[in-house]
Amino acid sequence: MTVEQAPAEEPKATSSDWFQRAVVYQIYPRSFADSNGDGIGDLPGIISKLDYLKRLGVDVVWLSPIYTSPQDDNGYDISDYRNVDPLFGTLEQLRDLTDGLHARGMKLVMDLVVNHTSDEHPWFVESRSSKDNPKRDWYWWRPPREAAAAGAGSAPGTGSEPNNWGSAFSGPAWEFDQATGEYYLHIFSKKQPDLNWENPEVRAAVYEMMNWWLDRGVDGFRMDVINFISKDTSLPDSPRGDGKLYGDGTPFYIDGPRMHEFLQEMHREVFAGRTGELLTVGEMPGVTVEEAVLYTDPARAEVDMVFQFEHVALDQEEGDKWRPKKLLLTELKQTLGRWQDGLAERGWNSLYWGNHDQARAVSRFGDDGTYRELSAKMLAGILHLHRGTPYVYQGEELGMTNMTFGAISDYRDIEVLNHHREATTHLGHTDAEVLAALAPLNRDNARTPVQWDASRHAGFTTGAPWIAVNPNANHINAAAQVDDPDSVFSFYRKVIALRHAEPVVSHGTFTMLLPDDPHVYAFTRSLPDTTFLVLGNFSGQDQKVTLDDADVAVGDVPAGWDSAELVLGNYPADAAAPLLHLRPWELKVLRAGAGRPAR
Missing domain, CATH: 2.60.40.1180 (Golgi alpha-mannosidase II)
Incomplete structure (x- = not known):
């Protein structure tokens, strides 16, 4: 694969609107490029592909978490916010990556995961050590339900969780801790306890950490499920849906009562007064258009743009990704059009077909068979010509497709594994039924290694990859496309260049x-x-x-x-x-x- 000389520099946006004309490329590090043969992508692997990203023409690289982590949720369970996990490299290599991007006119945005930490983070280790530890109130602890009613200690039992909320990764949202006889809240994995943002010490520690990264040259943050951080402190029960083991707690922790206050405080403590072009992106599941206008109105100083999820729930029955249904284009237009209209005067939106949590775009919205290349190109043009900042997920620019997983043992995602266990153990579904439901929309579809060439393991690694490479890498790969003027990759270059060159596309x-x-x-x-x-x-x-x-x-x-x-x-x-x-x-x-x- 050769890299041509970079084209002449395109006009630069002013500091006030630069991100409106920018294109962001998301890297999921463990699946991008492996430099040392251990089967897991790493920072030196990313550095080796910077000229590829420059050639594509993107302006910003969003790096999914590379912090120290037990990897229960592939790095979204962080045990040290100020260090790089040895799986991925070192702080020095992250500095080299930052410098390499900056030298090529690109920016680096880090993933900020502060709704929760790992249960191995020192903050939580202290918090769970005793009820009177100074960090006890840094997380959400509650006694068993019957113990709270009786005013005395009690061993946990059926229904003894403080409320009936379910976890996003199946099972209850509460985990009993034997040492202190209380439960802690975890909206996601039980190894991801939720931080208590009601505690000003928690907020101060988070802001200090964010400032530390910005001082090291990072250009902003994509904020993971940031609209979950403010919760209804009464933690009430939720109605259960039909066939559900647990209640839906989202009305009590999505866009909670102090969300705007917290984000405005974050802006004052971290971003206000800094020079340079920084980017703040709030991932906000369940956010409404009306709330998004408030979050992204520049006059309110909260975040620059939001990730919303309405359009990627349209092919699911009642928002249940394990009950896929046919996508109707009329519904897609209605949803995307409503967001275009709602943010037309104030605020800003992110544009995306896929990311590390979604299935592959061409398999989901296009035709990954006969018309794979044409539909991949069409999807790129439609998305990037909307108003908002487009995001390209790694491999999307090659037209990478969904993977075929033959057995549950082929999967790696905790969300999939937990659902399979719950569905086959408690809900009476057969293994075949569950596997069929998992296939279209599971997250591992997007997490197979980037297909760099037609060699063994697609040039991703010289070792055994942490998750299998898609067999179609022998004909869908970067080496076959970068010098082909009619390839999907080359078409993405044209679309990105059009956004940079034509003000009508952004404004x-x-x-x-x-x-x-x-x-x-x-x-x-x-x-x-x-x-x-x-x-x-x-x-x-x-x-x-x-x-x-x-x-x-x-x-x-x-x-x-x-x-x-x-x-x-x-x-x-x-x-x-x-x-x-x-x-x-x-x-x-x-x-x-x-x-x-x-x-």
């Missing part, structure tokens, strides 16, 4: 067209001097587009588009092709002709 108004069309995604992006029409065919059949909004159609071509310029497309240029005819999984980005009235 133009958004208007959804054809909201009821079940196959065609259509919208415009407009500034006074430029209008783009974006068309995407989400099907394997030809589609004829007829627009009947304000751009009234004249024959097959809407007024003002008869002299349009094809700015971007995923098929070879064909001057004879009807302008508003879309072939299977075709993308067209059209610039209005000179006669088009400004809007």
Whole structure:
């Protein structure tokens, strides 16, 4: 694989809007590139691929956790916030990575996981040591339910948890600690106890740690489930859904009563007064459009943008990822359009199809068979032409697909393993039923190693990979694409360059067209001097587009588009092709002709 000379520098955004024109690339370190043959990706492996990222054209690298961790949840259980886990390297190598990115004009954003720590973090080790330890109130401790009622100690039993909340990783959200006879709260794994943000000492310790990283040259944070940190302190019970063993506690810890207060305090204590271009991204499951406007309104000084999850719940029955259903394009347009409208005047959104918690984009939203390359390109164009900051998850730029896992032993994700155990042990499902339900949306789909070339283990490692490489790496890999002008990789370069070059992509108004069309995604992006029409065919059949909004159609071509310029497309240029005819999984980005009235 060769690396061509970097293209001429594109125009730089001003400090106030730089992230609106930027593109972020997410690296999941354990699956990116392994330098030492232990089967786990590491920092030197990432450093070896910096020219690849520069060639792609991204502006920011978001690094999933590389902190010291027991790896119960692949690093999202942190035992030391100020050190690098030896699995991944050293602090010095992280400095080399930061310097290497900066030298190439890119920034580094770290994952900030402060809703919870590992149960092996020194803070929790102290907290659980005794009821009168100074750090006892750094976490959520409660006596067994019957003991609280009786006012005396009691051994735990069925229903003795302080409330009926379920964990996001199956089972109860409370774990009994024998040493002190009380339960601690863990919204995720029992090895991920939740920090008590009501305690000002906790907040001060977190802010001190964040400042320490910024002082070391980090350019910001992606904040993991940050809207979980403020909880209803009464910790009430929740209704149980049909067939559920536990109640849904999310109404009592999503966007809790002090969320805005905590984020504004964080901004004052960490970001206010710092020079340079920093990025703050709040991952916020369950956040509403209305709350997102408040979180991202620059005047409120909370976060720059949010990750929301509405569009990645549309192919699930009642939001249950283990009950997948067919995605309807009309629902996808309704959801994404509502977020475009809701944040049009104030605030900012993140744009993504996939990440380390989601299935592969082309398998989920496109066609990973006959039309894999075309649909991967179409998805890139549709996403990046929305208003918001696009995120590229590692391997997405190659059109990597979901993995086929044959048995539960092939999986590595704690979420999958816990669900399989609960479903087969307590809910009466067979192994085959559970495996079939797991296949489409499990997180391990996105965690297989990046496919660098067609060699053994796809060039990811010289050893045995921690999770199996997708067998299709022999034809889907970076080496086959970086020098191919028609590849998915090359198309991503074009899409990213278009965002950098055309202000209408980052700053133009958004208007959804054809909201009821079940196959065609259509919208415009407009500034006074430029209008783009974006068309995407989400099907394997030809589609004829007829627009009947304000751009009234004249024959097959809407007024003002008869002299349009094809700015971007995923098929070879064909001057004879009807302008508003879309072939299977075709993308067209059209610039209005000179006669088009400004809007």
